[in-house]
Amino acid sequence: VEIKGRGSHFKEKLKNSYNLKFEDKVSIMGLSSAKRWVLLSNAYDKTLIRSSVAFDLAASDMFSFNWTPKSQPVELVLNGKYVGSYTLVEQIRVCEGRVEDGQIISAEGSYNEGDDFFQLKESGMTIIMRDPETGVSGTKLMRTQKLMEELESEMKSKSNFTKRLDLQSFADWFILNELMKNEEAISSDAYMVVSDNGIISMGPIWDMGKCMGNEYGDGVKNSILEGT
Numbered sequence: 001v002e003i004k005g006r007g008s009h010f011k012e013k014l015k016n017s018y019n020l021k022f023e024d025k026v027s028i029m030g031l032s033s034a035k036r037w038v039l040l041s042n043a044y045d046k047t048l049i050r051s052s053v054a055f056d057l058a059a060s061d062m063f064s065f066n067w068t069p070k071s072q073p074v075e076l077v078l079n080g081k082y083v084g085s086y087t088l089v090e091q092i093r094v095c096e097g098r099v100e101d102g103q104i105i106s107a108e109g110s111y112n113e114g115d116d117f118f119q120l121k122e123s124g125m126t127i128i129m130r131d132p133e134t135g136v137s138g139t140k141l142m143r144t145q146k147l148m149e150e151l152e153s154e155m156k157s158k159s160n161f162t163k164r165l166d167l168q169s170f171a172d173w174f175i176l177n178e179l180m181k182n183e184e185a186i187s188s189d190a191y192m193v194v195s196d197n198g199i200i201s202m203g204p205i206w207d208m209g210k211c212m213g214n215e216y217g218d219g220v221k222n223s224i225l226e227g228t
Contacts, residue, residue: 166201173202
């Protein structure tokens with residue numbers, strides 16, 4: 001198995017999250033068989049369960065997301081040394097049993113070195129191409145950028161932009177983030193899937209360690225997405 005530090009925690013030398021890649025597909029702890037997995041550190045969450053609660057809620061009958069990562073709590077031992085309590089999660093990617101087709105992207109407040117990304121002209125929002133094995137550089141990136149910029153332009157002119165959206169997924173995503181009081185709802189890990197026919201859906205959901213008042217505290221009082 002290959003193991004790689006994931007995200008800013010690794011650079012900041014906090015409790016690190018990790019990406020795992022096996023040579024062959026494996027099923028771990030009853031989860032779907034795949035090569036790629038994530039160990040979430042829950043570095044900011046003293047309860048260690050906020051993200052797991054969000055995954056379970058998103059997968060419940062209350063919502064209709066096309067797919068939500070499943071997770072299991074684990075204790076991580078690395079090179080014989082106990083590292084801590086982690087959450088093992090199915091990685092968001094295009095493959096059988098996860099996101100079945102389309103192009104995975106995410107809206108972010110910043111990007112990391114090596115990311116394939118573009119920034120939207122109107123909002124300046126950073127969009128990162130997320131699937132690691134679909135050749136996202138070049139044609140697919142440019143096609144996705146064009147689609148997203150057309151969507152922004154249509155939203156600004158208040159034309160019929162909803163024809164490009166899976167509205168049910170946007171409603172589910174909004175309600176879930178409101179219930180969880182996710183401080184980073186639109187600034188980090190806001191995943192979307194662009195279908196092969198150009199329809200954009202929100203989700204799957206991802207890490208919600210900074211939710212329910214955990215980071216700034218005032219998020220439990222107000223609408224998370226008010227004014228966005």
